[in-house]
């Protein structure tokens with residue numbers, strides 16, 4: 277499904293603020309798998325997701341989605357295969373448009389947009405049904421501007437929008453981080469439900485070790501722009517939060533050793 | 541002069557004249573609304589595409605082309621100008637405001653080339669107005685009537701277009717380009733389309749202006765953008781709404797009200813304003829219109845719709 281091979285990306289190369297964000301990152305995800313991604317701040321998680329969605333061009337490497345080489349494709353061309361929910365609840369929706377207009381936009385993701393009306397009655401009924409499943413009472417507010425909703429509500433709608441088109445790959449970058457604990461929990465449950473319902477291949481970045489192990493079926497740890505841990509199945513079931521934390525410390529320590537080597 | 545004035549210091553003739561120009565500028569204002577508000581693209585091309593429309597229409601009519609074809613050609617020329625501004629920004633990555641300024645000054649030369657001289661008069665030539673004009677109506681009555689029809693048709697077409705899938709994609713691009721891209725919208729193309737549409741309306745306005753004002757003049761575009769913006773802002777404070785069909789209506793009303801204010805100010809001898817004060821009046825009006833909504837918001841809390 278997703279095949280990322282040897283991704284390299286350096287920000288501001290040749291300057292004092294040069295950052296090696298991706299250093300030969302490779303990851304393969306089979307169709308329908310739910311992968312959680314962890315790693316410390318600056319590990320390259322967001323950069324990796326951006327490289328997959330096309331928002332960030334890479335220096336070298338290859339991004340293949342569904343067997344198609346997408347390395348040089350712009351974001352909008354990849355959107356047919358990739359759906360995203362951003363960390364910022366305001367980023368995933370158009371605040372000036374109504375709820376139903378936002379949904380109509382997502383309904384046509386990756387499709388050819390023509391000159392028929394975007395929100396037709398049949399579609400409105402479909403949206404109403406879908407949004408009712410959220411249990412947030414939004415089904416009667418379809419023609420409200422989405423800017424009037426709370427962050428949590430908007431994030432829930434974003435998730436729903438991601439599933440309106442049968443996309444292959446769902447990218448979630450700390451999409452519950454900006455929400456209060458209860459709402460975050462609600463959005464996480466919703467995520468699990470939508471992913472299961474639509475059998476989406478999913479990559480979810482999270483800072484919660486608990487979440488990383490509880491949700492999905494495979495966990496990947498990034499460090500300094502590379503995959504340093506990749507567990508699934510039995511091995512993963514045996515893991516606990518403190519195992520992950522220990523591994524965190526270990527790669528950190530190795531990093532320190534690296535630096536020490538460089539300095540000496 | 542201290543001649544006594546009646547309550548409304550304007551004759552019917554002046555009123556209809558103000559309505560006529562207000563309606564023409566409401567097309568400009570709709571164009572400005574598309575670029576500034578929907579696309580969030582500060583576009584000054586308008587100061588060049590308005591006289592471009594006038595120049596193309598007047599030159600074609602003067603050389604014997606029928607006025608309808610000439611008006612359509614002028615609209616297309618406006619669209620093309622907007623397309624180039626968009627292209628400078630999208631493909632050549634020139635900052636939006638700067639791209640539009642470049643296009644604006646380029647158009648000054650282009651307009652002179654098209655006309656071959658600083659102005660092309662239309663005195664005896666046919667225009668869309670005098671061709672369609674019925675015997676029973678005076679020209680100064682018929683012109684605003686025809687314009688009302690044109691402006692309403694444009695408004696309804698725009699409302700419809702921006703409710704289509706393509707129109708929605710353009711609005712999304714202006715509102716949240718990152719989101720639009722992630723939904724598969726080719727945002728570069730959306731900007732080009734929006735800019736073309738915006739300047740097509742301005743070109744059309746220029747063509748109609750030349751045909752009502754007796755010709756095209758190289759300096760007829762000076763300040764078009766300010767008038768267009770003034771109309772948008774006046775309209776938004778008269779009728780604040782995020783609903784598109786109300787917003788387009790507001791913009792049209794804004795252009796007309798603005799024009800009436802100007803006519804009123806210029807016709808009221810007791811104020812003592814003269815034509816050269818127009819820009820000052822505009823600046824003051826825009827300032828008031830900008831401050832007014834904020835004052836209103838403060839008085840009713842933060843609950844605007």
Ligand SMILES: Nc1ncnc2c1ncn2[C@@H]1O[C@H](COP(=O)(O)OP(=O)(O)OP(=O)(O)O)[C@@H](O)[C@H]1O
Pocket residue numbers: 287288295296297315316317318319320321322323324
């Ligand atoms: N646009 C950019 N320009 C320059 N440097 C960048 C840019 N984006 C990211 N970086 C740098 O690249 C590195 C990886 O950043 P990235 O955002 O991918 O980390 P992350 O794993 O998502 O971290 P976090 O957990 O804090 O979100 C960091 O050192 C960051 O400072």
Ligand SMILES: [Mg+2]
Pocket residue numbers: 321322323
């Ligand atoms: Mg991040």
